[in-house]
Amino acid sequence: MSLDDAVEGFTYWLKAKRNRADNTVESYVRDVRRFAGWLEGQGIAHPGGITRSHVADHLVWLDAEVGVGLRSVARARASLRQWLGYLVKEGLIDEDPSQRTSAPRFPAPLPKVLSAASVEALLAAPSRGTPLGLRDAAMIELMYSCGLRVSELVGLPSKALDPIEGLVKVRGKGSKERIVPVGDQAIALVRKYVAESRPLLDPDGSSSALFVNRRGTPMTRQNFWQRLSGWARLAGVRGKVSPHVLRHSFATHLLENGADLRALQAMLGHADITTTQIYTHVTQARLAELHRRHHPRG
Secondary structure (H helix, E strand, O other): OOHHHHHHHHHHHHHHHOOOOHHHHHHHHHHHHHHHHHHHHOOOOOHHHOOHHHHHHHHHHHHHHHOOOHHHHHHHHHHHHHHHHHHHHOOOOOOOOOOOOOOOOOOOOOOOOOOHHHHHHHHHOOOOOOHHHHHHHHHHHHHHHHOOOHHHHHOOEOOOEEOOOOEEEEEOHHHOEEEEEOOHHHHHHHHHHHHHHHHHHOOOOOOOEOOEOOOOOEOOHHHHHHHHHHHHHHHOOOOOOOHHHHHHHHHHHHHHOOOOHHHHHHHHOOOOHHHHOHHHHHHHHHHHHHHHHHOOOO
16 A cells, blocks of 8 residues: 555545544644655655654654744644554554654743733732722732742731731641741731721631632632732733732742842742742843843844
């Protein structure tokens, strides 16, 4: 059987036997046809001549010569595995030569970070004149001031903040406790919330949580996320703004202003310094982007 016949049989099998969507079939067949054309250039005329080296070399060729990108290479590998698996099922080849080829590794994406101006706009968005607005302002300010995880923020007990010492006691991953410094503006907002808003939201004082909802029960992660996203849209901050984006922004802004990496690790509650080091890559990337945009020869 020729390579062309093997591709045609695969196309029919995907449609008739596997009932795959037209777009999926088109994507698989496009990748397989390109592989078949490449194989013919290597002197391979039938499926039985395909080896593991052919599969691996083709994927390298896609990346290095065609320049399709790692995600397209990964998709092509998946397509070839489908085709070669079909050939094994049909008895056209004895074993699948793609089984021992490894998928390409994708570089870890850098965390999304808000600019200082975007953070200022976000912090100013909640209305301080309503109980919920003041609560949200206090939560956002505290999260950015301390770099808290959202689970840590909503899990703070009412006595977690020491406004005199300017510290907050946080229970992080693995129930490990840490002490994190709090900025003056965050302290002032939390104290204002506790004095003015919290008694209206929890009149009986029945909840032990620092931040409560309109029913007087502890805030949830999902509720805060929704509230944060709403204020971000109101502030005109583009893109998706999640609680973790605020945490990333806290870390990156501290490093940009000269913070020590070990101190940042302690504040974030990272067990391993390598987790914290991702933010050094963020600051380097931001510096490179600033140079590109503003240097006359960037």
